[in-house]
Amino acid sequence: MTDQEIPYRQAEANVVLRQVGKPLERTDAEGKATGRTRYAGDYTMPGMLHAKVLRSDIASGRLKHLDASKARALPGVVCVLTAQDLPDRLAATDMPGQTGQKRASTDRQILVREIIRHHGEPLALIAAETPAIADKAYDLIEYEIEPMPGVYDTEAALDPGAPIVTEPDNIVGEHKIRKGDTEKGFAEADHIIENTFHTQFIEHAFLEPEVGLAWVDENGVVNIRMSTQVIEHFRFIADALGVPHNKVRILGAMVGGGFGGKEDITVELYLALLAQATRRPVRLAYTREDSFVGHGKRHPFSVSHKTGVTKDGKITALEVKISADSGAYVFLSPYVLLYCAVAAPGPYRIDNVKIDSAAIATNNMYTSAFRGFGAAQACVAYEAQMDEIAKTLGIDRFELRRRNFMRTGDKTATGQTVESAIWADECMTQALEALGEKTAASGPIKIGRGVATYQQSYGRITWFHDTSEAWVGIEVDGTVIVRSGVTDIGAGQASALGQIAAELLGVGLDDVVIYNSDSAVTPLAGTTTATRALYMTGRAVHTASSNLRERLVAFAAQELDARPDEVDLANGQAFVPDDPSKSMSLKDLAARGASEGLERSELAMFRAPFTDPIDQETGQGPVFPDFTYGCHAVEVAVDTETGEVTVLKSVGAHDIGQAINPQAVEGQIEGGALMGQGYALSEELIYQEGKLVSPSFSEYLIPTSMDMPEIKCIILESRSGLGPFGAKGIGEPSLTPVAPAIANAVADAIGTRVFDLPITPEKIVRALRE
Amino acid sequence: MSLEKAITVEINGVARELSAPANETLLDCLRRHGQFEVKSGCEKGDCGACAVQIDGEAVDSCLTLAWMVEGKKVTTLEGLNDADSPHPLIAAFLEHGAVQCGYCTPGIMIAAEAMLRDIPDPTDDDIALALSGNLCRCTGYTKIFTAIKQAAEVLRAGGGDD
Structure with a gap:
């Protein structure tokens, strides 16, 4: 079955599934339930150094001087890096893509050179022989910060004369959606209901704080084993180090929770810099406080709805104004904002829609990816608004929704047919x-x-041209191996791939071993973000397994003297369902195939739908x-x-x-x-x-x-x-x-x-x- | 340098001698000696990821100094996973999918096992109280409660090793 032939609408089909759809024990469960799984923080190496990050405890200021000489003189301190010790390179804050595209001018300084823009911005990196020595060195670094006026809310950030955190005007992203004619829609309404909803900064609070271990190997490759949702930051790390992309490798481990908080670069940048500087293995484990201070948060949003509605409860027009606090650096704010704008009308048919949104820089902690990614904040507003509308109209809340729900075949507010x-x-x-x-x-x-x-x-987002790769192979004893770069952040991302391969190759989940999360040796699968891992990598595994299945079935047909369309694979057997005399084990099939030069593996890429960016003025187009x-x-x-x-x-x-x-x-x-x-x-x-x-x-x-x-x-x-x-x-x-x-x-x-x-x-x- | 001494302690039924500085927590000491199933989550006693049993009582190892366990018995999740008869909690967690990212799991098993020895037939309130010091961000606790109740049933029926 090729990508194009996957049945998208199978609601009526009678599909027999043997592995998929079953509540199987996940492949990662036993290791975790017995305590045998090794997380990134559980790896050590001989000669390993211990790192620590010194951060600003002031949100807006000027670093007047920083003197690490006493720290460097402390016995056992191997390296202290400050901005003065680094080339004037920047660190990317963009989404890692497979296309090589990157936003302009949104990168951040790696360590503070002069201007401090948020609480927790890193000033220096320390590597020492023991954690205790690193702690002592931390206390010995002398620095002076001159506080500067900062701006801490989005309204103040737009005032004339407000401190500028991001040039030129603190606006880091804007999106508009225009559909129909809202003036006409409000004119048709019997009631106009206006409300503003506010959401707060929140923390991912994964149980495993950020952690990693880096070393430079004999080929000069910087290896980083770490807890991350995105091994493909290796490219941005290489750029920050000034080395070719193939000289940085990120290996994942089972991740102790992510929720978007391990989507941006965390410890890997500091680990790579210290490993490069010291040529020794370096471990960096954030404390819980480091984690609270050190990674981006969920955006606080202000979402104002103005809804026109008839007395029967039909929504005739919707205007939404959205503003988000993007904090001190851009990171993923423009995308989070887009998600909020696109989600803002909810699952409702509304002919006349006008949405304006802006992400605004402040000296608060930068905000970025968090499970729900702007769409969650949108829902906080539109679903509260639905209840407020029902209350005004005196209509049952659930009935009001039913009168406005989108139905199969409808279009979104950006004109995308679902x-x-x-x-x-x-x-x-x-x-x-x-x-x-x-x-x-x-x-x-x-x-x-x-x-x-x-x-x-x-x-x-479809103009990112997202792709994902996976490799599936069958060993000569009939067992199956899946290789894919996908990171497993605790939801069973890897195990699900095994279930898909098992289904298509006619084996049990126990017969599949999955190797994942290594940017150098597993095919690159993209990020575990955006609710994409199962969709994208699952499709790649589906294609690879299907193609392999086709070859195995054709070979089995020869061996069993049958037509390929008569052969099925299940329960570790290749067999003709209508003729019990014609069957052989997958083990024998794979071994026979190996001796006959049958290709027993397949690498496949899945490509999401690719589109051009939406119209900037109307927001119309697929997103x-x-x-x-x-x-x-x-x-x-x-x-x-x-x-x-x-x-x-x-x-x-x-x-x-x-x-x-x-x-x-x-x-x-x-x-x-x-x-x-x-x-x-x-x-x-x-x-x-x-x-x-x-x-x-x-x-x-x-x-x-x-x-x-x-x-x-x-x-x-x-x-x-x-x-x-x-x-x-x-x-x-x-x-x-x-x-x-x-x-x-x-x-x-x-x-x-x-x-x-x-x-x-x-x-x-x-x-x-x- | 801080004062260091060797302490004798029984870890999961095996007599060990661990060297530890005076100011080292049991969490750091256990991990330094290879007990990586003991997880570090907050180092402040807020999250319970580092929970171990000292003479059968569940405690946060991040709030316990290593020297305090001299001559005592320390049990970690490894100790519940006897090769011949793994604790019924482990089978129940696997069966019910009560494990997601798995980082809180060792601490939760330790807390649950300690409770089940005191309360063989726990109510939801008993379980909630026993786990109140163990944060889990992935599961919502529903499957954890189901698994603990199943393990309790197995133990009451004479399953497991005690």
Whole structure:
């Protein structure tokens, strides 16, 4: 089967699957459950040095002088690097691409040369014989920072005379979408409803802080074994070191959580510089505080909706104004902003749409990728707005959604026809039903329910020309090997590839071994970001396995004296289903094939749909390969005396096309429920004058076992996606609707809305008093 | 240099002699001696990734000085994975897909095993309390609760090694 022949719409087809669609134990599970899996921080080397990063504790200032001589003189200190010791190169902050394209003028300084733009900006790198010596050296570096006026909110950053963090005007990205005629649409409306919603800075809070180990090998190649979502930053690292791309290799390990926080460059740049300078192995392990201070955050957004609606609840026009705090460096802000703008209308048919958006630089911590990537913030706004519209009109909230939902075959606000099933309504119906009987209120405890539905892309922006490669081979004993650069960040990215290969080659998942995450020796698969790993690399494995299967079937047909279309592969056998006398084991088949010179491996590339960028003025054109639709529904109890919210029921219902491993899909939905609950109720990074004042888990509160209800998962399978076997994506979509569902449930319980996340007890009590 | 001494300690049933400076945490000491299943997540006692049992009681090894365990028994996840009879928690976590990124898993197993010895038939509230010091960012805890309840059932029926 070639790429073009993958059936995109198989809803009616009777597909027999033997491995795919089963809740198989993941290939990575046993190593993790027994503690045998080695994470990046568990590797050591003889002669290894220990690194540390000195950072600015002021957000906006001028480094007047920095003197590392005392630190360098300390016995056991091998190297201290400052900006003066580095060539005047920059570090890329762009998305790694396979095309060699790169944005202009958005790079950052590697170490502070003079101007400090955010709290935590690195001043110096230390490598010493022991961690204790590195700590001492850290204290011996003398420096003076002259504070400068900074700008810490997006409105102030646009004032005339505001300090300029990013030239020329602090605006680092803008996107517009124009569809239909909003003036006409508002004229047709019976009601116009306007609200502004705010979201906060939040932290990925993966359990494994950033860590890595680098060494220069005998060929002069800088090797970096590290915890990352993106091994293909090796190119940017090579550029920063001033060496050819083939002289840097990044090896991954199982990643202890990513969520977008290990998408940008983290420790690998510092590791590479220190390994290059010392020619010794260097280990750098961030402390939790380093991690809080050292990587980009989720963008705070302000999203204003102005919606025109008829008295029957038909939306006639929508205007949205979006602004995002991009912090002190550009990183992925322009893309996050685009995601928010494209997602802003939600899964609704709206003929007249006008969206304006801007990402604005401040001296806050830079913001970048975070599960949901702007689309999550968009959903916080549009789903709250739907409930507010229903309240104004006196229409049932769910009925209002039904009257406006996009249906299969509809176009998005950018004019992109969605080629897959649009089952937002089906998902909402099932999620609501699963909530069951409503819990009874008692005294000051009020009960509320809320849903949020969504439309969210999977796969990268289509003008990035995204590709992914995988290699599949069968050994002479009939076992299977998959090689692909994909990084596994805990969602079972590698194991899913094994399940796809097992399905197509007629073996069990136990018969497959997967080698992944090595930029030098595994075919490059792109990033584990953008809900793309299963979609893209799954398709590459599908193609490679299918092509290999075709050759094996043709060879087996010769051996079994049958026609190729009569031969099937399953349970480790090649056989003719209608003739029990004609069968042979895959082991014998592979061995016979080897002796006859049969090619027993296949390298395949999958290419996402390629498009040109959308029109800058209208935003019209295709933006993403495809979209996932779904719904999260919750029931909450709110103590109106204390403002405390307890989530009683939490249900995610998502059409994910085809579950490759349903248990892993449930894992995503359950994890998304937790992360979204924290986003709604408790998580917020507090910056004062740009300085993070909550850099620990005792101040930054993620939900614990005490806070979480049992989460129910409903998996719908339209088999209509672009992924393998009609799969869509679930990694990010699982999170997106959770926070707005909780916000809507709280508003339902207390009869008034808190417009700013997180919805803390203080805000609830204040809202109730007003 | 800080004062260093050798301490005798039983790790997962094996008598060991570990050299440790006075100010070294049990977390750093165990990892320095090859017990990489003990994970470092915050070094402040907030996350529980480094949990081990000292004489059967679950504690954060990042808040414990290595010298404090002299003469005691330390159990890590490795100790629950006896080759002949792995702890039913491990099988249950595998069966229910309660492991995602896996970084919190060693600490959660340690906390759960300690609870199950005290409370053979735990309620959801018992489990929630026992795991309240163990952060997990991937799973939402649902499958972890299911797995722990299954392991409890297996243990009550006489499965496992105790």
